[in-house]
Amino acid sequence: MSFLEVLYFIIPTSIAYAAPLILTAIGGVFSERSGVVNIGLEGLMVMGAFVGIVFNLAFVNVFGGWTPWIALLAAMLVAAIFSIMHAVASVSFRADQVVSG
Secondary structure, eight states: OOHHHHHHHHHHHHHHHHHHHHHHHHHHHHHHHHTOOOOOHHHHHHHHHHHHHHHHHHSHHHHGGGHHHHHHHHHHHHHHHHHHHHHIIIIISOOOHHHHO
16 A cells, blocks of 8 residues: 555544544634633533433334434433533632643
């Protein structure tokens, strides 16, 4: 394989795998601009993924074809709840943001 053929395989794969990390970094920029240092963004991604998979497996017979979309909403809700807990601890209770994250 030539160098260009290798690049044709590597570049699309690396862009596909980097997309969630790029979106997480954008979320980190937004939280930094609001005044909250959130170092637990990867944990939020993991919790959202876990809840999405568990919801999808548990309710596939109930919601049918809509299950992945509702699981996505459930994952976003859980990640938002964990983010709110971090924000309340950091802003209202003045906890250390790094420890809270």
